[in-house]
Amino acid sequence: MTRILHAAETAVAQSLAGFVAAHEELVTFGRDDKFVRRRTLSPGKVAVISGGGAGHEPLHCGFIGVGMLDAACTGHVFTSPTPDQILAAMDETDTGAGCLLVVKNYDGDVMNFEMAAEMAADRHRIETVIVEDDAAYGPSVRSRGRRGVAGTMVVEKLLGAAAERGEDLAGLKALGEGLSGRLRSMGVALRGVTLPDNTRETFALGPDEMEIGVGIHGEPGLYRTGRAGADEIVRLLCEPVLAQLSPLTDARPLLIVNGFGGTPPIELHLAHNLTRAFLRQHGIVPARALVGTFVTSLDMAGLSVTLALLTPEEFALWCAPVTTPTLVW
Amino acid sequence: MTRILHAAETAVAQSLAGFVAAHEELVTFGRDDKFVRRRTLSPGKVAVISGGGAGHEPLHCGFIGVGMLDAACTGHVFTSPTPDQILAAMDETDTGAGCLLVVKNYDGDVMNFEMAAEMAADRHRIETVIVEDDAAYGPSVRSRGRRGVAGTMVVEKLLGAAAERGEDLAGLKALGEGLSGRLRSMGVALRGVTLPDNTRETFALGPDEMEIGVGIHGEPGLYRTGRAGADEIVRLLCEPVLAQLSPLTDARPLLIVNGFGGTPPIELHLAHNLTRAFLRQHGIVPARALVGTFVTSLDMAGLSVTLALLTPEEFALWCAPVTTPTLVW
Amino acid sequence: MPLDAADLSALIGLCREEIELHCEHLGRLDSAIGDGDHGANMRRGLEAVYRERDAISVLPLPAALERIGLVLVMSIGGAAGPLYGTLLMELGRGLAARDLAARELAVRELDAREEETDFAAVLAVAVTAVARRGRSGPGDKTLLDVLYPVQAELASHAAPVRIAECARLAARGTEMMLARRGRASYLGERSIGHEDPGASSCALLTMTICHYFKEQAPS
Amino acid sequence: MPLDAADLSALIGLCREEIELHCEHLGRLDSAIGDGDHGANMRRGLEAVYRERDAISVLPLPAALERIGLVLVMSIGGAAGPLYGTLLMELGRGLAARDLAARELAVRELDAREEETDFAAVLAVAVTAVARRGRSGPGDKTLLDVLYPVQAELASHAAPVRIAECARLAARGTEMMLARRGRASYLGERSIGHEDPGASSCALLTMTICHYFKEQAPS
Ligand SMILES: Nc1ncnc2c1ncn2[C@@H]1O[C@H](COP(=O)(O)OP(=O)(O)O)[C@@H](O)[C@H]1O
Ligand SMILES: Nc1ncnc2c1ncn2[C@@H]1O[C@H](COP(=O)(O)OP(=O)(O)O)[C@@H](O)[C@H]1O
Ligand SMILES: [Mg+2]
Ligand SMILES: [Mg+2]
Ligand SMILES: [Mg+2]
Ligand SMILES: [Mg+2]
Structure with missing residues (x-):
């Protein structure tokens, strides 16, 4: 493809x-x-x-x-x-x-x-x-x-x-x-998307660059910067998310670390662990976390962090049984 | 990572x-x-x-x-x-x-x-x-x-x-x-693996090349050839698999299309569909198929096809309930 | 100039060729500030219309345009589908309404100049419908930045070459705009310096149509 | 030459430095025909031994070698861990058994030449244990292709410089071999033309040890 x-x-x-x-x-x-x-x-x-x-x-x-x-x-x-x-x-x-x-x-x-x-x-x-x-x-x-x-x-x-x-x-x-x-996400790309029609990338990133604030269509993001370490990437993703979330008392925080298609599980779990550490420093402990490849941008390398501050009723809906090809619980 | x-x-x-x-x-x-x-x-x-x-x-x-x-x-x-x-x-x-x-x-x-x-x-x-x-x-x-x-x-x-x-x-x-x-797999890489220590790939593939017969450690494969279309890739993977499988009467064929870490679901399902078509031509209809990213080689782009000819008892074991982070049924 | 079935069929063919020719270019423009698929999207739409050209071109013009719009909507997808689709469907509906009204009051046939004025008015309504569909207006760096000036030229009875040139310049003029609609708007300041792909395809199609009219015009 | 605690500690430090220095080179050799981690693996092992050097070097030599082997096994992983680990653990056990036997029969102390013969015999047993662990033998393009000739040189009482040179050439000699063990074996014919990373690290360590002995030898 x-x-x-x-x-x-x-x-x-x-x-x-x-x-x-x-x-x-x-x-x-x-x-x-x-x-x-x-x-x-x-x-x-x-x-x-x-x-x-x-x-x-x-x-x-x-x-x-x-x-x-x-x-x-x-x-x-x-x-x-x-x-x-x-x-x-x-x-x-x-x-x-x-x-x-x-x-x-x-x-x-x-x-x-x-x-x-x-x-x-x-x-x-x-x-x-x-x-x-x-x-x-x-x-x-x-x-x-x-x-x-x-x-x-x-x-x-x-x-x-x-x-x-x-x-x-x-x-x-x-x-x-x-x-x-009460729902915000933020993504980073570490390698652009190869379009199916042609082997060209929609935006080409050098090996030492990353694109912050990307969406899921291979469109360029908010800004481009030098490749940072995982801790720094997590900070760049989480800070805007936290800044924009409307606070909620008695919230059940739901965390999703989502891969964009070209990033393997080992990296997603690494980012997940660092994200938890970052959130903990900001007083947030996820009630649930989901880590995996769910919303992709073809084979783009990178990931996004999603945080949802759910009410207890919403959280119950999240935990309610589901049987789909991707989610089963 | x-x-x-x-x-x-x-x-x-x-x-x-x-x-x-x-x-x-x-x-x-x-x-x-x-x-x-x-x-x-x-x-x-x-x-x-x-x-x-x-x-x-x-x-x-x-x-x-x-x-x-x-x-x-x-x-x-x-x-x-x-x-x-x-x-x-x-x-x-x-x-x-x-x-x-x-x-x-x-x-x-x-x-x-x-x-x-x-x-x-x-x-x-x-x-x-x-x-x-x-x-x-x-x-x-x-x-x-x-x-x-x-x-x-x-x-x-x-x-x-x-x-x-x-x-x-x-x-x-x-x-x-x-x-x-009665269990065989065969893989293809479309882009080599980036090692964590250095940003070097273990084997570098040109955009028009692919490596057939790769394993899951970034080691080079059996041979390198020009990038073929999806149908041809499927043929190159399935033929050695079929050739090596010991035949079994009353077999329940189990098919797994596995992504190596850098290949997104859309491509895996495409390959799955073509693989089914290839197998059908060879008289094999999978009793079950599993498509996803299960056994990776860091962020290597590519996939493998696994075929298992199971006895009815083995097939029952495959279908038996399982509750793990990755498989749930 | 009145369009007969042969004209319509020829125009469909020409538009399709033009998009095919510039498909990659449109894709590249869209890669720079969007998602890179505008060429492929437009080609898919024009191919669908081309496949139906025989059935379409025998329809009365208003019905033909409405049908083209529907085929575009149902084949393009993305942003371009509803926008081009709305444009042509509204054009067709507007012309149909005009024909109906004209037939009811009809004292005499309209002369060419009156017909042009009329068409410009219908186009104005269709362009407004496109703007409403896109919740957008002039200066947002979209195909509307070609449609508005083209409509204005038509309203002032400009010659086809003039209109074609205006479309070309209008598309180029989007280069310096900051995008406020569509995917390019996510780029903010970074959208400046690239021509809008939708404006570009719109200019290409306008130029193709104008060129045809110029060639066919009694000299 | 008998080794005291200072010698052992110094040797551990030198081996660690040598591997650190060639870590990238070993990784590159392994990338060519394996999975690229041999440098990192060896570094991890030598660092672990280095961290324990004070406790290790005060042990009697047999126990010290056995301990080094265990630390290597428990820190390296991969193929290199069990292989180097087996080598040193067996060396330590062999020397301990020899010491015990010598003490039991001991009529007189062994002279240096006899001691060397003895050590060569113990090494031969250890190398055989490595081959058994790896289910491999000479010519398979592994570290054994360095260990075998080094053992043979030692058995013939060669001087340290001679043994070092032999190790270097033996490692280089793996270049033309076809790999039959380890990851390189998956490459078949394509493994020819690249030096084996395990043979290379084995030669580096042998050379470091020989160099130390040469420097320390009473001249
Ligand atoms: N809201 C809008 N209003 C008017 N035109 C728009 C709007 N959004 C997008 N466009 C036009 O559509 C073009 C992009 O079309 P296309 O690439 O086919 O769709 P998509 O953006 O869904 O990939 C843009 O260049 C722009 O001219
Ligand atoms: N079966 C074996 N017998 C002897 N030596 C082996 C065997 N397998 C591998 N080796 C040696 O181990 C080296 C590779 O070590 P290393 O890269 O650390 O482990 P891995 O192959 O698990 O990544 C090879 O270069 C070779 O010298
Ligand atoms: Mg687009
Ligand atoms: Mg699109
Ligand atoms: Mg290795
Ligand atoms: Mg390894």
């Missing part, structure tokens, strides 16, 4: 087919392979639907299953899915209680989901939750808000668990929006 | 601490942090113990838990653990039924586990299963047998499940050895 060369137009479809084949007890293709959905739907439950460009796997398809998503639409690499995919997913998974769309805050994603919602307004009740957890961009810099990055999986998990529990559309929308001030 | 720079001597210890902190409900450090073990042992069950150099995560520590390993010893990067670690693990997890050591077939690992077994011969009953699944090296080339690579996780899963079921030491040894002719 990026390194494993394959015709760019069919690579995403092939990869999705491989994914579905590996998890056929849980998921299946929707109509015309336009999306992937749970094998078994729960009638009367709000359908939680997400999607985005390919290249972020296991997000979103890896989170389809009991306690999380009902369907996910995948676009081309780094390209939002098109409205017909989203329409098809709504038509096939809305069992009467309406559809909740979880959308990462990128102009392309927002516009495509919005067009789909407009086109289906006559036949589905629809609410949309926009995820914008990237601490690299405060709303002051960009009037359109922050990007949605690794925190997306927190929103999908909490909303999925609440929907499973019977929460209605309005309740889910309120839950998603209530979270937004 | 490799890219996330950190003092090489402490990086492995830090990473292990991060791993244990992320999974403290399942695992804990053994005495003096010499190894990692299950939090709760089952008295009377054979202790299944493995280990090897760091840099292969989640192997082995990620497979500690109910239905798989009791303890794992981690050495420095690409360096076998030392006998004192293995001795400590045996002393702490042998609850009376003896210890089964699962060892990847590398001279260093074999010698260190062997020395530990000799030193503990007076106080533990010990059997050793050597894993040698790498199809890149037939025994004809090397009188010391094949390397142990991604197939190691199959051996650990089956022996772990059998031990959980109450199998004794002799039975486990026989099970492990019976499997060896």
